[in-house]
Amino acid sequence: MKNFALIGAAGYIAPRHMRAIKETGNNLVCALDPYDGIGIMDSYFPHAAFFTEPERFDRHLDKLRRQGDKKIDYVSICSPNYLHDAHIRMALRNDAHAICEKPLVLNPWNLDALREIEAETGRKIFTILQLRLHPAIQALKKQIENSPEDKIWDVDLTYITSRGRWYFISWKGNLQKSGGVATNIGIHFFDMLGWIFGDCLEAELQTDLPDKAKGTLIFQRARVKWFLSVDENDLPAEIVSSGKRTFRKINIEGHEFEFSEGFTDLHSESYRNILSGGGFGIDDARKSIEIVSKLRSR
Numbered sequence: 001m002k003n004f005a006l007i008g009a010a011g012y013i014a015p016r017h018m019r020a021i022k023e024t025g026n027n028l029v030c031a032l033d034p035y036d037g038i039g040i041m042d043s044y045f046p047h048a049a050f051f052t053e054p055e056r057f058d059r060h061l062d063k064l065r066r067q068g069d070k071k072i073d074y075v076s077i078c079s080p081n082y083l084h085d086a087h088i089r090m091a092l093r094n095d096a097h098a099i100c101e102k103p104l105v106l107n108p109w110n111l112d113a114l115r116e117i118e119a120e121t122g123r124k125i126f127t128i129l130q131l132r133l134h135p136a137i138q139a140l141k142k143q144i145e146n147s148p149e150d151k152i153w154d155v156d157l158t159y160i161t162s163r164g165r166w167y168f169i170s171w172k173g174n175l176q177k178s179g180g181v182a183t184n185i186g187i188h189f190f191d192m193l194g195w196i197f198g199d200c201l202e203a204e205l206q207t208d209l210p211d212k213a214k215g216t217l218i219f220q221r222a223r224v225k226w227f228l229s230v231d232e233n234d235l236p237a238e239i240v241s242s243g244k245r246t247f248r249k250i251n252i253e254g255h256e257f258e259f260s261e262g263f264t265d266l267h268s269e270s271y272r273n274i275l276s277g278g279g280f281g282i283d284d285a286r287k288s289i290e291i292v293s294k295l296r297s298r
Contacts, residue, residue, distance in 0.1 A: 002026045002275070003071065005061060005096070007087045008078030009050070010035040013101055016267040017076045018044040023268045024275055029064070029072060032057040054090075061094040072096045081184065082177040085110050092121045099126045099274060103187045104285040106179045108293050111282050118282070126279040130266035131192040133273065136259040140252075141196045144221060153197065153222040155252050157189055162232035162245040163211075173210065175296075182213045183292040186228045190217070191288035197222035200291050205298040215295065 004021050008014055009031035018041065021028050028045035031038075034052050041048060051057035065071045075091035077084055077100040085105045091098040104127040105111060114125055131137050144153065163172075171177040178184040182205075194200055198220030207214035212229035227234075232245065239247045250257040273279050 002073040003029045003064075005029060005057075005072045005075045005091075006031040006048075006078065007033075007057075007075060007090075008080070008101075009033040009041065010038045011078045014038075014078040015040050015044075017078055017099075020268040020271040021045075021076070024271045026275075029070075030057065030060055058090055058094070061090070061096070065094050065096075074099055077101060080171040080177055081106055081179055082171070085114070088114060088125055089117060092117050092123045092125070095121065095123065097124045097126065099128065099271070099279075101128050102191070102285070103179065103183055103289055103292065104282070105289065106183065106293075108286060108290045111286055111289065115282055124279075125282055126274050127281070127285045128267065128270050129188065129191050129195075129280045129284060130270050131188050132195055132280065133266050133269045134259055136257075137192060137196070140257065144196050151221065153252060154254075155193070155197075155222050155224040155250065157193070157224060157226040157251075158247065158249045159185060159189060159227075160229045160231070160234045160247040161185060162235065163230040167230055168210065175210075179292060180208075180213070180296060181211065181228050181230060182215075182295050185230065186213070186226070187288050187292055189226070190291045191285070193217065193219060193222065193224055194287040194291065197224075200287065200294075203291055203294040203298070205295050208295075208298070213295070217291065 004026055006014065006017060006028055010033040018028060022044050028048045030049040030051065031041065032051045032054060036052055049060065051060065061072055072094060073096060075096045075098050077087045077098060079087050081103055084100050088098045088100055118125055167173050172184055200217055200219055202218035205215040211231045212234065214227045217224040217226065235247055
């Protein structure tokens with residue numbers, strides 16, 4: 001059994017990490033979040049210590065580290081995007097590995113500094129790239145690998161996930177804190193596309209608004225037109241009439257690629273992968289971070 005700490009316990013994605021820690025047979029020892037309304041913890045680890053101040057949380061990690069057998073082995077990071085870098089450093093300083101939500105960092109040059117800290121501490125930095133573990137996406141990757149090498153695939157990606165007014169008041173609506181729509185909701189799709197179709201050669205941005213973005217990416221083996229939005233007005237009529245607020249579609253060579261099922265268990269699968277000696281690290285994260293960095297500079 002490994003000891004875990006969790007940063008960003010009140011966040012949207014945090015329950016998936018709590019569940020993953022529990023399902024892999026490990027223990028959440030302590031958690032941090034400035035917001036204290038996190039009764040969800042009672043469903044997973046009611047006895048975990050909880051802190052609302054990072055200074056006291058950091059001190060607690062240090063105290064556990066000095067007790068030897070009670071030290072934290074992994075710190076799971078679900079905090080706002082712009083804080084990932086600092087929280088990864090906190091984890092490694094306390095002799096723990098970091099498991100960080102995407103984007104690992106906002107800028108590619110931050111990755112180089114984190115690599116140095118990995119070398120200094122001997123601890124590892126992992127990121128959650130769960131789409132790489134989706135069976136349908138793994139099958140698509142094999143299909144592309146087995147196709148003629150000179151084949152350039154035409155891909156259309158649309159992802160609309162409606163958000164209310166709160167989104168633009170929160171850190172997610174702040175470009176400096178979230179990286180904008182393309183980073184905040186697009187990073188995992190861009191990682192998936194780069195994993196399947198190779199290096200990104202060109203990145204063109206055609207629409208860049210606070211609530212939506214549109215552009216074209218040229219990969220080694222694909223031309224990708226993409227559209228990302230948090231505006232409910234962009235939802236297709238049939239999605240609205242069905243009462244749904246999210247629309248996801250990937251079209252490859254005129255054929256719709258279906259992968260809407262099987263998402264719920266991928267965080268647990270990611271943890272199993274990491275704990276068994278696998279996992280995705282800095283090099284795996286770099287390609288998608290470089291893409292969104294290029295888009296922000298357009």
